[in-house]
Amino acid sequence: MGIAAIFKKELRAIFASPVAYVVMAVFLALSGYFFWGFLARFTFYSIQASMNPAIGGGVNIMELVLGPLFQNMGIVMLLMMPLFTMRLFAEEQKAGTMELLLTYPVRDGAILLGKFLAVVVLLGCMLALTATYPILLMAWSAPEPLPILAGYLGLLLAGTAFLSLGLFASALTENQIVAGSLAFGALLLIWVLGWSADLAGGTVGKILGHLSFLNHFEAFARGIIDTKDLIYYLNVTALFLFMTLKAVEARRWRA
Amino acid sequence: MIEVEGLTKFYGPKAAIQEVSFQVARGEVVGFLGPNGAGKTTTMRILACFMPPTSGTARVAGFDIGKDSLQVRRRIGYLPENVPLYGDMTVRQYLTFAAEAKSVPRQERGKRLASVMERCLISDVSDRLIRNLSKGYRQRVGLAQALVGNPEVLILDEPTLGLDPKQIIEIRSLIRDLRGERTVILSTHILPEVAMVCQRVIIINESRIVAVDTPENLNLRLQKSSRILLEVDGPAEEVQKALAAVEGVLTVAPQEARDGRRRFLVETDREQDLRKDLARAVTSNGWGLTELRPVDLSLEDIFIRLVTREEEA
Known part of the structure; x- marks a missing residue:
């Protein structure tokens, strides 16, 4: 009951404000641009391949179009998810509505999950809109459907991990810009950890590599579901949701 | 509850x-x-x-x-x-x-x-x-x-x-x-x-x-004294003196003047009703008495007293 009430309230707030539409539109524009770019390159390779049978076997639509597209969508999502989450707690803390919300007979965890599920639905809508690209491809070619679904699963999992981190940042402050910046900075840092992994080498490098968002997304982008990556994203999501719960509880003590 | x-x-x-x-x-x-x-x-x-x-x-x-x-x-x-x-x-x-x-x-x-x-x-x-x-x-x-x-x-x-x-x-x-x-x-x-x-x-x-x-x-509980407000047409200082001279009066506080008339807040011992004595004190001096009424201690006063008492303690 509690979760449902919060979820409905948040969903209404999300779709009543222009932020959701603007972010989705920007995301679609950027991913559309990437799609066009990769598709143009693919066409060029295909024409070359048809003229030179020696390289004919190496042209694969998942590898050349959708894989890179998913990779780039992941990066754009990383930039945009903080925009979805930054207001969730910060706005309520600033407006003081948090005080009233915390005295309703709803558990802190239910408040948190209600808000989280609402932005996950928003993310789902955004990703569903990009399904036009693979559907367009299917009209002219025959890409394998399962690897595409694996790619989308990866995007959804990575996205929810980003959202949970953003939610945590939002619970820390009453300033939306601060919440957004914190989330964005932390996400970018965790994403690029993989780069330092190569430099560090050894055990440290391995650990850094495991922590990176980037490394765990690569397999999904190629259409492969690896349980290691699956568990990684679920863990990150659970960890940040737990930390958000603690941050909300701490709010009561500090109030 | x-x-x-x-x-x-x-x-x-x-x-x-x-x-x-x-x-x-x-x-x-x-x-x-x-x-x-x-x-x-x-x-x-x-x-x-x-x-x-x-x-x-x-x-x-x-x-x-x-x-x-x-x-x-x-x-x-x-x-x-x-x-x-x-x-x-x-x-x-x-x-x-x-x-x-x-x-x-x-x-x-x-x-x-x-x-x-x-x-x-x-x-x-x-x-x-x-x-x-x-x-x-x-x-x-x-x-x-x-x-x-x-x-x-x-x-x-x-x-x-x-x-x-x-x-x-x-x-x-x-x-x-x-x-x-x-x-x-x-x-x-x-x-x-x-x-x-x-x-x-x-x-x-x-x-x-x-x-x-x-x-x-x-x-x-807190109203240990009762207060009377007087409006008198007469010289301020003399009126104040005359009022203070009445037996049973604790303090006389001049209030802000209105239309040239003087107003005084007189605090008296709670046990006695001094209204008659006060009226006599004014009229016997030949001044005009235009208003005389008891003032209840308002909740504001009670509050101020409680709060200030606390500060003194």
């Missing part, structure tokens, strides 16, 4: 409330009175389970605010001081949300909403955005969300703050109507309000309770 024992809350090294204890019976309307920063809001926030106390306990309807917070929250309606509402929702959407969050069964929701909106006089704005409502309406929407869960206890922090006189009267009569039906704790720093609405007053100053009583008893 509400039992508070030794409630203490520290913000860092500063105590917001210390050893606050009181009880409220079922159906009682109790006023929390105190200057700004005395600890009224802190006490109410703790009772509403918004934040935990540093030490001490409180029970609402038999449930501990710490251990059974959820049970307590099911039984209270809370209106915070600045009435935080979601501006981008309409009144109906907002109250629907509050009803859902407070687990009002779906079948009853429509009926409950209608009755609460009617009671709080907001039916006419039910489809307007809260953001566009006037302060008076927002306050009433706040009261409506507190009532929508049909709570046994209402905790209202400064429910008439920032309203115009007509709205204040409306809110007060609304709260008065709740008497007997629900237990109400309300805070205010407007003193006549307490006398009008509440059956009992808790006066809090500098984080401690200084008095708990009915408004009438407080009045009796």
Whole structure:
């Protein structure tokens, strides 16, 4: 009951404000641009391949179009998810509505999950809109459907991990810009950890590599579901949701 | 209904409330009175389970605010001081949300909403955005969300703050109507309000309770002298001297002059009625007596006395 009430309230707030539409539109524009770019390159390779049978076997639509597209969508999502989450707690803390919300007979965890599920639905809508690209491809070619679904699963999992981190940042402050910046900075840092992994080498490098968002997304982008990556994203999501719960509880003590 | 024992809350090294204890019976309307920063809001926030106390306990309807917070929250309606509402929702959407969050069964929701909106006089704005409502309406929407869960206890922090006189009267009569039906704790720093609405007053100053009583008893207890106001047409200093010479008079305080007439506030021993003697003192000197009336010690004065007494101690 509690979760449902919060979820409905948040969903209404999300779709009543222009932020959701603007972010989705920007995301679609950027991913559309990437799609066009990769598709143009693919066409060029295909024409070359048809003229030179020696390289004919190496042209694969998942590898050349959708894989890179998913990779780039992941990066754009990383930039945009903080925009979805930054207001969730910060706005309520600033407006003081948090005080009233915390005295309703709803558990802190239910408040948190209600808000989280609402932005996950928003993310789902955004990703569903990009399904036009693979559907367009299917009209002219025959890409394998399962690897595409694996790619989308990866995007959804990575996205929810980003959202949970953003939610945590939002619970820390009453300033939306601060919440957004914190989330964005932390996400970018965790994403690029993989780069330092190569430099560090050894055990440290391995650990850094495991922590990176980037490394765990690569397999999904190629259409492969690896349980290691699956568990990684679920863990990150659970960890940040737990930390958000603690941050909300701490709010009561500090109030 | 509400039992508070030794409630203490520290913000860092500063105590917001210390050893606050009181009880409220079922159906009682109790006023929390105190200057700004005395600890009224802190006490109410703790009772509403918004934040935990540093030490001490409180029970609402038999449930501990710490251990059974959820049970307590099911039984209270809370209106915070600045009435935080979601501006981008309409009144109906907002109250629907509050009803859902407070687990009002779906079948009853429509009926409950209608009755609460009617009671709080907001039916006419039910489809307007809260953001566009006037302060008076927002306050009433706040009261409506507190009532929508049909709570046994209402905790209202400064429910008439920032309203115009007509709205204040409306809110007060609304709260008065709740008497007997629900237990109400309300805070205010407007003193006549307490006398009008509440059956009992808790006066809090500098984080401690200084008095708990009915408004009438407080009045009796503290009114050790009675005061008489005189308006005299005559020379100020001589009049003052003549009045002070009357037996039984404790002090004579000249008030601001109005239309050239002098006004004096005379404080007398409570046991005697000195009105006749004072009148004689004025007329026998040949001055004109234009007004003479006893002045009741107002709740303001009681409050000031309690608060200053505390400071002297």
